[in-house]
Amino acid sequence: MKQLLIPAALALVMAACSSTPESSDAAAGAPVESRGGGSSVTTVTTGGVETGRLPAVLTDPKSILSRRSVYFDYDSYEVKAEYKDLVTAHAKFLTENRQFKVLIQGNTDERGSREYNLALGQKRADAIRKMLALLGAREEQLESVSLGEEKPKNEGHGEAAWAENRRGDMLYNGEF
Amino acid sequence: MLGIVLKLRRFGLVAISALALLQASAHAQLTIEITGAGTNRIPVAIADFGGEASAARVITSVVRGDLERSGLFKMIDPGAAVMTEASAPVYEEWKSRGADALAAGSIGESTDGRREARFRLYDVTKQSVLGGSAFVTSKPMLRAAGHRIADMIYEKLTGEPGIFSTRVAYVIKAGAARYELHISDADGQNAQVALISKEPIISPSWSPEGGRLAYVSFENKKPVVYVHSLASGKRIVVANFKGSNSAPAWSPDGRKLAVVLSKDGGSQIFTVNADGSGVQRLTTANAINTEPNFSPDGQFVYFTSDRGGSPQIYRIAAGGGDAQRVSFEGSYNVTPRLSPDGKSMAFISRRDGSFRLSIMDLASRQVQILTDSHKDESPTFSPNGRMILIATEVGGRGVLSAVSIDGRIKQRLSIAAGDVREPAWGPLNK
Numbered sequence A: 001m002k003q004l005l006i007p008a009a010l011a012l013v014m015a016a017c018s019s020t021p022e023s024s025d026a027a028a029g030a031p032v033e034s035r036g037g038g039s040s041v042t043t044v045t046t047g048g049v050e051t052g053r054l055p056a057v058l059t060d061p062k063s064i065l066s067r068r069s070v071y072f073d074y075d076s077y078e079v080k081a082e083y084k085d086l087v088t089a090h091a092k093f094l095t096e097n098r099q100f101k102v103l104i105q106g107n108t109d110e111r112g113s114r115e116y117n118l119a120l121g122q123k124r125a126d127a128i129r130k131m132l133a134l135l136g137a138r139e140e141q142l143e144s145v146s147l148g149e150e151k152p153k154n155e156g157h158g159e160a161a162w163a164e165n166r167r168g169d170m171l172y173n174g175e176f
Numbered sequence B: 001m002l003g004i005v006l007k008l009r010r011f012g013l014v015a016i017s018a019l020a021l022l023q024a025s026a027h028a029q030l031t032i033e034i035t036g037a038g039t040n041r042i043p044v045a046i047a048d049f050g051g052e053a054s055a056a057r058v059i060t061s062v063v064r065g066d067l068e069r070s071g072l073f074k075m076i077d078p079g080a081a082v083m084t085e086a087s088a089p090v091y092e093e094w095k096s097r098g099a100d101a102l103a104a105g106s107i108g109e110s111t112d113g114r115r116e117a118r119f120r121l122y123d124v125t126k127q128s129v130l131g132g133s134a135f136v137t138s139k140p141m142l143r144a145a146g147h148r149i150a151d152m153i154y155e156k157l158t159g160e161p162g163i164f165s166t167r168v169a170y171v172i173k174a175g176a177a178r179y180e181l182h183i184s185d186a187d188g189q190n191a192q193v194a195l196i197s198k199e200p201i202i203s204p205s206w207s208p209e210g211g212r213l214a215y216v217s218f219e220n221k222k223p224v225v226y227v228h229s230l231a232s233g234k235r236i237v238v239a240n241f242k243g244s245n246s247a248p249a250w251s252p253d254g255r256k257l258a259v260v261l262s263k264d265g266g267s268q269i270f271t272v273n274a275d276g277s278g279v280q281r282l283t284t285a286n287a288i289n290t291e292p293n294f295s296p297d298g299q300f301v302y303f304t305s306d307r308g309g310s311p312q313i314y315r316i317a318a319g320g321g322d323a324q325r326v327s328f329e330g331s332y333n334v335t336p337r338l339s340p341d342g343k344s345m346a347f348i349s350r351r352d353g354s355f356r357l358s359i360m361d362l363a364s365r366q367v368q369i370l371t372d373s374h375k376d377e378s379p380t381f382s383p384n385g386r387m388i389l390i391a392t393e394v395g396g397r398g399v400l401s402a403v404s405i406d407g408r409i410k411q412r413l414s415i416a417a418g419d420v421r422e423p424a425w426g427p428l429n430k
Helices: A002-017 A021-026 A081-096 A114-134 A159-165 B053-069 B091-097 B139-158
Strands: A069-071 A102-107 A142-148 A167-172 B006-008 B030-034 B042-046 B073-075 B101-109 B115-123 B128-137 B167-175 B178-185 B192-197 B201-206 B212-217 B224-229 B235-239 B245-250 B256-261 B268-273 B289-294 B300-305 B312-317 B333-338 B344-351 B354-361 B367-369 B377-381 B387-394 B397-404 B410-415 B419-425
Touching: A069 A081, A081 A114, A102 A114, A114 A142, A114 A167, A114 B201, A114 B245, A114 B256, A114 B289, A114 B333, B042 B053, B042 B139, B053 B073, B053 B101, B053 B139, B101 B128, B101 B139, B115 B139, B128 B139, B139 B178, B167 B201, B178 B201, B178 B212, B192 B212, B201 B245, B201 B419, B212 B245, B224 B245, B224 B256, B235 B245, B235 B256, B235 B268, B256 B289, B268 B289, B289 B333, B300 B333, B312 B333, B333 B377, B344 B367, B344 B377, B354 B387, B377 B419, B387 B419, B410 B419
Parallel strands: A102 A142, B042 B073, B042 B101, B245 B289, B397 B419
Antiparallel strands: A069 A167, A102 A167, B006 B030, B030 B410, B101 B115, B115 B128, B167 B178, B167 B419, B178 B192, B201 B212, B212 B224, B224 B235, B245 B256, B256 B268, B289 B300, B300 B312, B333 B344, B344 B354, B354 B367, B377 B387, B387 B397, B397 B410
8 A cells, every 4th residue: 555655645746846836937738739840839828026025215205215217308318417316316225225236127119129129228227227336336236127118108109108108217126 | 002902801610629728819810901912913713622521611711811812813713613633624614714723622531541631733724734732631730731732832833932831920919918929820820829928028039940939028027038949838048147138030050049138238249059058249339239130141140230320230240240231221220131032131211200111132232112101110021032021000009911022912910809019920831
């Protein structure tokens, strides 16, 4: 009896393993219709990203640090003077709280090629990153990336919507 | 020129698979609309195939639909009579109907009891057999059999390979936080979902052997390049460096990818092995360098750069060196894509504020604008070089449009369920 139970328990453990997150890339589906020549397609569902808790100073609407967005002019990749206080406040927070990291996401409006816009959004994110670094944040606390035109804040198609989408956002650990 | 508008709906007859769950739902099926046709179309008749009636109907309608949609053939009414590959054609009758070519066939049992599709193609003018074939199929494979027959007819009559058995990849934005990467047959049917994500997916690119797709996924809140094996669903991260990782393009031998990384600052083009190893920087100019695309001989990488002040197309030797400017007309030329024969380049050009599909003959540098739309993007050549598939916008919705390289034939592929974008035409099905 015992000899029979062990392989059964093993099989159970192995079955459990096959559904752990490590293999989630290949989960969510068996191969679909076999069409020969390796042309079937298996569906994959991506995992989400956990959102953690942040100190109140970063989220309290009365704190300047709750503001995270820097807006840019059309065809411009320079941080405007009106955002200097905001970026300075975040740089100060990062200088005083070295355990924190920031992900800077650059965005563009919808006009033009997706990949070219990704590169333009990168220029905006890089501009904010360079300013934070100049003001005391360390490079290892900073990562600048681009979402290009892919994640518009305003889904509209006119100049008002586009102005909202020419933007860089600062996200702290736990928010990305 | 924009004469016929022919709406071909899902053929309803097809029992594709018992595993219907993972098929894209019916409302997520692409419908194709032809909004233009070539001049000098070849008149061809496809007789009703013989054999088991429901199966024969599927095959006959797939063959007719494929040939008709290509815009190169004028379909001649074959009448109601069933005709198999064994029937002797009455050439005089087909000639009087106006057909230059005629195909007939059947679906039957092979010697080992499996289903077999057979057909024969006739030259009506010369009163001779042009070709024919028989191959084993199965009920879920009937459409595939029809595409193969259409490919053979297309090749016999035009001298170029048919592309009806190929597949296309595209992205559907199905909601505010739902993106799906689909793989369908070239006619938009048989769509299967390769990836579902809450975050955007862009820039799919087929490996030369057709089994893998490289793409950019934002599932980690930043752009990361993956290579995804379609049959197994296994994904590997090819580039996830600090900063952005994007714009994957396969080398013709399938061993490397060109990618765009911001890890050294700015957007620079690198090459990387398909397993993510061996990263090497290719471009050095302190400017945007993106949208790489290998020439079919693997010698050059074409790309977009703003090094001259406005986005223009350049090329650089695949081993590195000085870049040469390729595009000159206008102030915004992006997304270079080389034709399979390497002689021309599709790209997107901004003209009077509109983004339009354009094609350049690389030897003469002659540019032709192929559309009159406003928001064309992401061109991708059919593997026989005859059509270019693009994403564009109609009535505020994302649709795909296939345009012939002379601009005469246009097909629109739209979907009821949401925005379609980011097309990538797969390689020939060998």
